[in-house]
Amino acid sequence: MEPIHIMELTCQELAERLKTNYGKGMHHAQALLREIIRHGNRDFHTADEFMRSPKLTRLLSRDLVLPEPEITRIVSEEGTVKFAMKLACGSEVESVVIPMRNHNTLCLSCQVGCRMGCRFCETGHMGFVRNLTPGEMAAQVFAARFIVKKNIKNIVFMGMGEPLDNFDAVRRAIVILSDQRGFDIARSHITVSTAGLVSGIDALGRSGLNVHLAVSLNASNDRIRESLMPVAFRHSMEDIRQALFRFPLGNRGLFLIGYVLIPGLNDSEEQALELAEYLKPLPVRVNVIPLNKTSAFNRETASDDDVHRFASYLEKQGVFVVKRWSRGSRLQAGCGQLGNADGASRVQDL
Ligand code: SF4
Incomplete structure (x- = not known):
């Protein structure tokens, strides 16, 4: 049998x-x-x-x-918990539990490594190793609930890997995780984040999954984006915007736009105005996140003042902004930090 x-x-x-x-x-x-x-x-x-x-x-x-996730490390700081799970092949992936006001969000990984190669991201510097299966993604939720013992209500596919580069397995994982008789995570509490794979955005839109979509933009124009994210050479910001116009937003209301703030690179007033202009026709919430230190990308992190200043430029243009203070950066559990050599990892803050 x-x-x-x-x-x-x-x-x-x-x-x-x-x-x-x-x-x-x-x-x-x-x-x-x-x-x-x-x-x-x-x-x-x-x-x-x-x-x-x-x-x-x-x-x-x-x-x-039966689910038997092998957890090899658990570290925590101020409520944020990062854990590493060993896979049958011997590789490890990392997940992060982020405490929110009334519940916990699990940032889960969908690949070992990543093909996208974003310069500010440790996972990107690992290169691509392999896709996770739907069961390996669900195992991260099981581990967060019953080994780390956290009440997980929200899932964000923002850990290691590009979800839309492993879309069939991510789609299947979403179907399993949202089954009310099983994991019972509402689709309205699930977010898929992408570095901007246009065909993947279209596929997610066609899938009818009705989850939230986040786009990791990080730049106000193609030139800056290309300097940070190789995927920008394949898909321009206008290509992404057109894909968002096509996307059936339904009752989700807004697209989430991730903007990792990098002093001296993408944080000027002029760039904020350019970004606001680009986003004007779209219903969005922009999450401004200070860059987290990684071994491979040697830039200064943004201070709280930098985040406030950049957010206020956007707000003056009528953009809905949420300022994110990077959680877990000392654990190497902050945005862009998952998957480095000593077992640290990357998570994009919400
Ligand atoms: S930021 Fe996301 S898409 Fe870019 S390299 Fe890291 S894991 Fe991959």
Whole structure:
């Protein structure tokens, strides 16, 4: 009998597998997800449904692949927690739990390394190693809830990797994570971030997933963007803007625009005006995030005053701005810091 990977199935799919394999169905599928995914109880056989079905329990004990994420490091500072998960291939990925006012957000990784090569990002300097599977993405949520013991309500695909470069697996992970009988993370609480892959933005729009979209822009014009993000040579800012015009925003309201502030490079008043002009026709919220130190990109970080100043230039132009103070930068868990040689990592702040 083929193994049943519980973290790679929706409840409906699990019920179908139980029916085909053992003549059982939704009742036991729901019970399995309740015990294992919702309560983190790998001893599912202690639940009534399985106490009453010893034969099924025996077969499931043989066939079911339970979540067993191997967490190799957990570090925390002021509520922000970074953890590293070892994959079956021996690689590690990092995830960050970010405390918000009423809940926690998990920034999860979708690739080991990244092909995009953004200059300010440690993951980009690793190069691309491999895509994660949907189950490996779901395992990060399981680990955050039941090993790190945080109540995760929000997911942002802003950890290691470019989500739209691994879109099939990310799409599948979103379907699994938003299953109400399983992980139960509302789609309205899920954000996919991209460095600006236009075909991926279109694919996400067509998918009907109805999640939030964030674009990591970081520049007010193509020349600056090309100096920071090689992907800018493939997709101009106008290409991205056209993709956003096409995107079915639905009831999501706004696009999130990430802007890593780098003193002397993209933080002048003139650049703020240029950015405001570019964004004018779009419903956006701009998150201004101070650059975090990385080993490979030797620039000064932006001070709180720099962030205030740049944000106020934008606000004077009527742009909705949120100032982000980088969390976890001393843990190497801040924006652009995931995945460096000593196990630090990158997370884009919200
Ligand atoms: S910022 Fe994102 S897209 Fe760019 S290299 Fe880092 S992980 Fe990849």
